[in-house]
Amino acid sequence: MACTIDHLSPHTRVTVIRGFRDARGTEVEAGKNGLMTDIELDWSRREIRLDWIVGDRTGSLVFDLTATAGP
Numbered sequence: 001m002a003c004t005i006d007h008l009s010p011h012t013r014v015t016v017i018r019g020f021r022d023a024r025g026t027e028v029e030a031g032k033n034g035l036m037t038d039i040e041l042d043w044s045r046r047e048i049r050l051d052w053i054v055g056d057r058t059g060s061l062v063f064d065l066t067a068t069a070g071p
Contacts, residue, residue, distance in 0.1 A: 008050065012036045022061040023047065 008014065015033040022028070034054035041048055046065040051058065 008036055008039060010036055010038055014052070023064045023067070024062045026059070026061060028061070 013033065013035055016028050016030055019030045020028055032054060034052040036050060036052050037058070038051040039048065040051075048063045048065060050061045050063070052061070053059075
């Protein structure tokens, strides 16, 4: 089952307008764009995981639901 968070949902093209670092330390530069492939919400860990494809590479980004700042 997929979920939608804000305006993001699977099979949505995204472009990063401001660089950031996710909860695991992965840095993403402004201007990077890709295709979201999956979004998972883990209530027990209070995290959201976004899977995406950028060019020919796949990756995941993790965000802390309790964070007070971030993308």
